[in-house]
Amino acid sequence: xxxxxxxxxxxxxxxxxxxxxxxxxxxxxxxxxxxxxxxxxxxxxxxxxxxxxxxxxxxxxxxxxxxxxxxxxxxxxxxxxxxxxxxxxxxxxxxxxxxxxxxxxxxxxxxxxxxxxxxxxxxxxxxxxxxxxxxxxxxxxxxxxxxxxxxxxxxxxxxxxxxxxxxxxxxxxxxxxxxxxxxxxxxxxxxxxxxxxxxxxxxxxxxxxxxxxxxxxxxxxxxxxxxxxxxxxxxxxxxxxxxxxxxxxxxxxxxxxxxxxxxxxxxxxxxxxxxxxxxxxxxxxxxxxxxxxxxxxxxxxxxxxxxxxxxxx
Numbered sequence: 001x002x003x004x005x006x007x008x009x010x011x012x013x014x015x016x017x018x019x020x021x022x023x024x025x026x027x028x029x030x031x032x033x034x035x036x037x038x039x040x041x042x043x044x045x046x047x048x049x050x051x052x053x054x055x056x057x058x059x060x061x062x063x064x065x066x067x068x069x070x071x072x073x074x075x076x077x078x079x080x081x082x083x084x085x086x087x088x089x090x091x092x093x094x095x096x097x098x099x100x101x102x103x104x105x106x107x108x109x110x111x112x113x114x115x116x117x118x119x120x121x122x123x124x125x126x127x128x129x130x131x132x133x134x135x136x137x138x139x140x141x142x143x144x145x146x147x148x149x150x151x152x153x154x155x156x157x158x159x160x161x162x163x164x165x166x167x168x169x170x171x172x173x174x175x176x177x178x179x180x181x182x183x184x185x186x187x188x189x190x191x192x193x194x195x196x197x198x199x200x201x202x203x204x205x206x207x208x209x210x211x212x213x214x215x216x217x218x219x220x221x222x223x224x225x226x227x228x229x230x231x232x233x234x235x236x237x238x239x240x241x242x243x244x245x246x247x248x249x250x251x252x253x254x255x256x257x258x259x260x261x262x263x264x265x266x267x268x269x270x271x272x273x274x275x276x277x278x279x280x281x282x283x284x285x286x287x288x289x290x291x292x293x294x295x296x297x298x299x300x301x302x303x304x305x306x307x308x309x310x311x312x313x
Contacts (some may be wrong), residue, residue: 001015001016001042001043001044001293001295001304002296003015004296006058006098006178006183006209006278007016007203007205007228007277008120008150008152008177008178008205009121009149009150009151009177009178010149011082011083011120011150011177012044012045012083012148013045013277013278014043014044014045014046014278014296015271015277015278015280015295015296016044016046016267016271016281016292016293016295016296017037017046017047017048017085017207017278017279017280017281018036018039018044018047018278018280018281018282018283018292019044019049019052019209019281019282020047020048020049020053020065020066020068020069020282021046021048021049021053021066021281021282022054022284023049023053023054023065023068023069024053024054024057024060024064024067024068024281025053025054025056025057025060025063025064025065026284027070027283027284027285028256029071031073031284031285032068032072033068033072033265033283033284033285034073034286035077035283035289036069036072038286038289039293040076040078040081040082042058042091042293043296044150044293045081045082045083046083046085046278047069047082047083047084047085048085048086048092048180048207048209048280049065049069049084049085049086049087050065050066050086050087050090050122050123050124051063051066051086051087051088051090051091051094051105051108051109051112051124052065052087052089052090052092053065053090055091055092056088056292058109059301061069061092061093062091062092062093063091063109063112064180065254066086066109066112066113067112067113069084070112070114070115071114072116072135073113073114076237078136079115080115083119084113084115084118084119084120085118085119085120085121085122085152085207086108086113086118086120086121086122086181086290087121087122087123087124087128087154088101088105088108088109088121088123088124089105089123089124089125089126090101090120090124090125090194091105091108092207094108096127096129096130097123097127097130097134097135097138097164097282098127098134099134099137099138100127100137100262100306102135102138102139103138103141103142106118106121106142106147106148107147108146110147110164116146116147117146117147117148117149118147118148118149119149119150120149120150120151120152120177120178121139121148121150121152121156122149122151122153122154122178122180123135123139123151123152123153123156124154124155125154125155125156126153126155126156126157126160128157128200130158132160132163132164132167133167136164136167136168136171136173136174137171137173138152138166139173140173141176143174144174150174150177150178151174151175151177152176152177152178152179152180152204152205152207153175153176153179153180154179154180154209155182157196158195158198161179161198162193162198163205165198165202166178175202175285176202176204177194177204177205177232177278178204178205178206178207179195179199179204179205179206179207179211179268180207180208180280181195181206181208181209181211181213182208182209183206183208183209183210183267183270183273183276184208184210184211184213184217184266184270185210185213185217185239185251185266185270185308185311185312186216186241186243186244186247186312186313187210187213187248188216188313191208196274199296200274200275202223204251205275205277205278206273206275206276206277207277207278207279207280208270208276208279208280209280210269211267211279211280211281212263212265212266212267212281213234213235213238214234214235215235216234216235216236216238216239216244216248216257217247217251217263217266217267218261218262218266218288218291219248219252219255219261219262219263220264221235221236221238221239223239239241240250243311243313244313245250246311246312247311247312249311250258250267250307250308250310250311250312251265254300254308254309255305255309257304258300258304260291260294261291261294261297262291263281263288263291263292263294263310264291264292264294264298265298265304266291266298267279267281267309268294268295268298268299268300269300269309271295271296271298271303271304271310272299272300275312281295
């Protein structure tokens, strides 16, 4: 991984964020440790998780991913070298964004992560039953207490996002430094437009999730081909759309020209977009990791970026 760091507030982060959504689900503890070791050895320092990962998996209760990351940083003694992002709002026992819940969930995450601070703390899904003033004040108190360094936002309606940012500016509380939207080559309107305009206006760093469209943008999904993946159904649906087929064709061309993996090309396109600081991508096997590690050092040519942009329009 190229040694190019980006900024989220005062945090210095790698240009590829390793997703922890697979830890304790499709990647067991030992595999997760191998992935984390290889990512860190390549120069990566930015890990994304959530308190709810991976509650949906049979036998899990939520928090498994945080626990694995906490075990790993403790075992390696590298906590100060790693930027850990986690989220609040969706853990089965800590649902919603009431102030008391945010604070209790943060303490739970700190315990599972075996750390005294969360570097980047996201509201995972907005809770419209709670006024934005209450949410932002609770997050501000966590920052003032030293439990959180920077705050960020993921899934939220535009009006509530604007109101949250305006409240912080007006009251002088901690303000969102980043945004994590659903954004990729086959899902551009989920970020581009008013949402990105707000991010640009307030200087929010963007860390897109579903950067590979559940694996579709790796190029392994083709007509009449079965893929062994927990997310195969989500990914394969893009083959049925004209945009999906056009994007796949453009990815094929650019990958062939550049000698890069499809995943590297797709994430490099994302990394080149306005406001994007670090795409998030996960690997459940060691074989899936190298194309992700190539992203920060990859600069696509202007005509390659243009072709991908046109194919995905």
